[in-house]
Amino acid sequence: MSVVITVAPTGPIATKSDNPHLPTQPEEIADAVAAAYSAGASVAHIHLRDADGRPTADPDTARRTMDLIAQRCPILVQLSTGVGLTVPFEERAALVELRPRMATLNPCSMSFGAGEFRNPPDAVRRLADRMRELGVKPELEVYDTGHLDACLRLRDEGLLDDEPMQFSLVLGVAGGMAATPENLLTMVRRLPEGAVWQVIAIGRANLRLTAMGLALGGNARAGLEDTLYLRKGELSPGNLPLVERTVRLARELDLSVAGVEETARLLGLHP
């Protein structure tokens, strides 16, 4: 069996003062992604920052980052349309016009740490429809049980016609479901037949729930977006050690790590 490994090098929240190895600028992000690709990642989940390190949906920054990545390696790019809590939905949604192979789709509004993550139902529907028109594969971000139902409603409305459905089960965001094995198991049991999925476990439970996801037949995501630490008290000196550890975990579980072409097939991406 093959497993898809995604690198999430930056995210919307952490800063270089949290971990000086966090890549925030296009060149830094492209270098981190290329190193992760060499270690076995086949998807890069990309958030952008402005020159001051704040989350941005600036299309020029996105285009430049995608170009720099493409110059370095053939990894599949997934742009985050989550972007950051302070960026308006319509700016976030416009990123799909750059036609990345994939982009995230966050189906519901929620509290997110000390902030608010705004994903109004009509705007989410319009974004899903536009992604379908452009052939940009949505990764559906499920932070709580009702979010899965919201995704199934989008499917039933004909707004997600790409098979297979692709989910991230996000655990450990304050405002979403807690990072417990029981919650992960509940969500995995509720996924529709044939769905492709990965665990995104934020913070301390990252390693254990990533391992559990692999053991249950899921894909895996690794990187400083989800945890800044290799283990308690030890900051990760970059994204690479986190990706390498996930690759080792997969191989120890007798899973082969999917390359780019196999990943595109497994996820049903448009050419």
Ligand code: KMH
């Ligand atoms: N930051 C994670 C909690 C997105 O970027 O759209 C979820 C995530 C979703 O990666």
Ligand code: ZN
């Ligand atoms: Zn993200």
